Amino acid sequence: MRWLVTGGLGFIGSNFVRLVLRELPDVCVVNLDAMTYAGNPANLRDLESDPRYAFVRGDIADADAVREAIGSGVDAIVNFAAETHVDRSILDPEAFLRTDILGTHVLLEAVRERGIPRFLQVSTDEVYGDVAVGASREDAPLRPRSPYSASKAGGDMQTLAYFATYRAPVLVTRGSNTYGPYQYPEKLIPLFVTNLIDDEPVPVYGDGLQVRDWIHVEDHVRGILHVLQRGAIGEVYNLGGGNPRTNLEITEVLVEGCGRSMATHVRHVTDRAGHDRRYAIDTAKARALGWSPRIAFADGLRATIAWYRHHESWWRPLKSGDFLEYYKRQYGSRTEIAR
Numbered sequence: 001m002r003w004l005v006t007g008g009l010g011f012i013g014s015n016f017v018r019l020v021l022r023e024l025p026d027v028c029v030v031n032l033d034a035m036t037y038a039g040n041p042a043n044l045r046d047l048e049s050d051p052r053y054a055f056v057r058g059d060i061a062d063a064d065a066v067r068e069a070i071g072s073g074v075d076a077i078v079n080f081a082a083e084t085h086v087d088r089s090i091l092d093p094e095a096f097l098r099t100d101i102l103g104t105h106v107l108l109e110a111v112r113e114r115g116i117p118r119f120l121q122v123s124t125d126e127v128y129g130d131v132a133v134g135a136s137r138e139d140a141p142l143r144p145r146s147p148y149s150a151s152k153a154g155g156d157m158q159t160l161a162y163f164a165t166y167r168a169p170v171l172v173t174r175g176s177n178t179y180g181p182y183q184y185p186e187k188l189i190p191l192f193v194t195n196l197i198d199d200e201p202v203p204v205y206g207d208g209l210q211v212r213d214w215i216h217v218e219d220h221v222r223g224i225l226h227v228l229q230r231g232a233i234g235e236v237y238n239l240g241g242g243n244p245r246t247n248l249e250i251t252e253v254l255v256e257g258c259g260r261s262m263a264t265h266v267r268h269v270t271d272r273a274g275h276d277r278r279y280a281i282d283t284a285k286a287r288a289l290g291w292s293p294r295i296a297f298a299d300g301l302r303a304t305i306a307w308y309r310h311h312e313s314w315w316r317p318l319k320s321g322d323f324l325e326y327y328k329r330q331y332g333s334r335t336e337i338a339r
């Protein structure tokens with residue numbers, strides 16, 4: 001079998017490619033990746049010579065690039081390619097519309113035209129918006145509140161519309177906040193860990209009492225594979241870790257794990273605009289399919305801190321050049337606030 005993975009040089013995509021090549025000897029992977037700032041060839045360097053792995057550089061919103069990657073045909077497309085960072089979407093929304101909506105549309109057209117037997121859209125719990133109480137099931141209304149989550153919701157809607165309209169064999173997974181190795185250091189956990197290793201302060205937005213549900217990337221990619229292989233077409237599956245924590249709780253573990261102190265290293269700064277207070281998803285549907293997360297949060301977080309400690313040569317080059325510009329733009333205008 002030949003699978004097309006898009007965005008396979010990103011965080012979740014590269015972990016998925018690794019899982020597939022490790023566990024499914026009869027699957028070859030073609031990785032189509034635009035190599036934006038978050039697509040890092042170092043994430044899969046050790047697999048470059050694997051005869052079951054091929055790389056095509058290109059954008060999912062470019063139909064010619066998609067055609068080239070599909071070549072004589074593929075048995076499945078798994079779409080990880082996306083602009084994913086909420087804070088960047090607040091600064092520059094346009095790239096999110098292009099990749100997350102138009103890019104998904106281009107892939108869906110290829111599925112329709114070429115009769116590709118499976119298409120899995122990797123999505124997010126953020127499409128349900130702020131969840132004050134309880135947990136969103138897959139049939140909950142979508143109420144995205146950031147340019148990022150609105151774009152992802154657009155991609156989900158296109159995907160499900162292709163099932164309703166053309167009977168395209170699609171699936172959607174909606175994952176919760178993911179952590180683990182190879183995560184670009186703009187997101188909470190890798191940003192804070194790498195700042196703390198460098199003895200720098202960490203910027204907690206607002207009061208830090210926002211709640212996210214954390215899942216280890218290994219559990220997340222196993223869930224995606226499980227849904228790809230066993231899910232019912234036209235269906236959506238939530239993949240959550242079942243580890244709800246406030247940002248301050250996470251910060252405390254990271255600060256302690258890096259040998260620093262809350263008093264000296266934590267800055268409460270101006271909140272994210274439109275910041276969703278809480279996400280929570282009901283994962284009963286994916287569990288009924290036979291998937292469940294395996295990695296205990298305390299173990300996963302400890303191992304993740306250790307991974308960043310031992311892989312400075314991976315993240316240090318990322319926290320230079322354009323990243324420093326971005327950091328100044330994102331954080332320079334945030335003022336410190338009293339807790």
Ligand code: DAU
Pocket residue numbers: 084085086087123124125126175176177178186187188189191203204205206210211212247272279
């Ligand atoms: O819920 C799934 C989503 O999780 C994914 O769809 C997104 O692609 C992914 O970026 C993530 O979105 P979040 O906005 O929740 O992740 P982020 O790591 O940016 O922030 C996590 C929480 O930490 C959020 O409440 C904002 C807060 N935060 C984040 C950063 C980067 C801070 O307090 N300070 C920071 O510097």
